[in-house]
Amino acid sequence: xxxxxxxxxxxxxxxxxxxxxxxxxxxxxxxxxxxxxxxxxxxxxxxxxxxxxxxxxxxxxxxxxxxxxxxxxxxxxxxxxxxxxxxxxxxxxxxxxxxxxxxxxxxxxxxxxxxxxxxxxxxxxxxxxxxxxxxxxxxxxxxxxxxxxxxxxxxxxxxxxxxxxxxxxxxxxxxxxxxxxxxxxxxxxxxxxxxxxxxxxxxxxxxxxxxxxxxxxxxxxxxxxxxxxxxxxxxxxxxxxxxxxxxxxxxxxxxxxxxxxxxxxxxxxxxxxxxxxxxxxxxxxxxxxxxxxxxxxxxxxxxxxxxxxxxxxxxxxxxxxxxxxxxxxxxxx
Numbered sequence: 001x002x003x004x005x006x007x008x009x010x011x012x013x014x015x016x017x018x019x020x021x022x023x024x025x026x027x028x029x030x031x032x033x034x035x036x037x038x039x040x041x042x043x044x045x046x047x048x049x050x051x052x053x054x055x056x057x058x059x060x061x062x063x064x065x066x067x068x069x070x071x072x073x074x075x076x077x078x079x080x081x082x083x084x085x086x087x088x089x090x091x092x093x094x095x096x097x098x099x100x101x102x103x104x105x106x107x108x109x110x111x112x113x114x115x116x117x118x119x120x121x122x123x124x125x126x127x128x129x130x131x132x133x134x135x136x137x138x139x140x141x142x143x144x145x146x147x148x149x150x151x152x153x154x155x156x157x158x159x160x161x162x163x164x165x166x167x168x169x170x171x172x173x174x175x176x177x178x179x180x181x182x183x184x185x186x187x188x189x190x191x192x193x194x195x196x197x198x199x200x201x202x203x204x205x206x207x208x209x210x211x212x213x214x215x216x217x218x219x220x221x222x223x224x225x226x227x228x229x230x231x232x233x234x235x236x237x238x239x240x241x242x243x244x245x246x247x248x249x250x251x252x253x254x255x256x257x258x259x260x261x262x263x264x265x266x267x268x269x270x271x272x273x274x275x276x277x278x279x280x281x282x283x284x285x286x287x288x289x290x291x292x293x294x295x296x297x298x299x300x301x302x303x304x305x306x307x308x309x310x311x312x313x314x315x316x317x318x319x320x321x322x323x324x325x326x327x328x329x330x331x332x333x
Contacts, residue, residue, distance in 0.1 A: 026050075026082040029307060030065060032057035034318055035332050041065065041082065044309055046320070048123070050082045061095040064114060074103070076114075086116040100148060109137070111150070120150035131163035134182060139155040143171070143182075154184040166198040168216065177205070179218070188218035200232035202255065213237070213257075222257035230270045236260065236289060238268035238276070243245035250278070252291075261291035272304035275323070286310075295325040 026049045030041040033052065040052035058066035060079045060094035067077055067088060075088030076096075091105035100111045100119065110122030111130075125173045134145040134153055144156035145164075160172035168179045168187065178190030182261040194206035202213040202221060212224030213232070227248055228240040235255060240248040251263035252271075267279035275286045275294060295302075301313040309328065312319050319331030 026080055028063055028079045030079045031062050031320055033329060042329055064096045066093055094129055100130050102127045128163050132162055136161040136163060163199060168198055172194040196231055202232050204229050204231055231269035236271050275305055277302040
């Protein structure tokens, strides 16, 4: 009798374990997939976690991922449960940052928290995600910056503005770009034709049609000599030169402005986790920081690595590869 109970209990345990193995649990690191023109999510092993039922889906940010229902209603799923945390209902929404997400309410932008409560009412014409405690918003045709309480830290006065990074944000006054600090003080006077945010203590700016890099004091660390450029990541930045035929060739410079990977690519992106996507012959592959080819050009696009996984695109089909270039999810659409 006891023996029969033992084998019965063992069978139940095996069935339970099998069920656990066949129904993987979300771990907060979900990846959006497209299957039969619907979006769902897989985990980092390629196991399907959320069935493809949405018309669009985004990456996970702060444990939440954007989903779109019926092509027009935006909401969020909780990446730790795989379930809807905020029912799709907004006309537009953007990713969470510093526990708040901008959403469109009627014609205006407001901000909600992770419970779905609107904590900053929709009164702005436009708004960006929070960064370093402030968010750029547009009201009355001008840009300023608000706190998480919805109060102005810097009143609307700029023609354009971007998020803070490394304590500074670029702003546009008239036709020129400069930088302000979090008090609104102008620390780098507007004199550039275009500007980007700081990363690795340098910011890309355009002056007289050429791109270079400035420090926090506004002085050029790398003179403006490039036709185009990306931002510094992991000590390197992609830059473009014009060859004798008028075509752009991309390579990489270090923080001293030295060309450390020859200008040879049709296009190039910033480094992430030691790899960068480069374009040759109309296709994208991967190189390492030594300029060595790690994955031959074969995809229509490769996004930066995150946690050892990169999204790749073949036409409308999206898939995921690991650092060895092996698929964890074959491209599907």
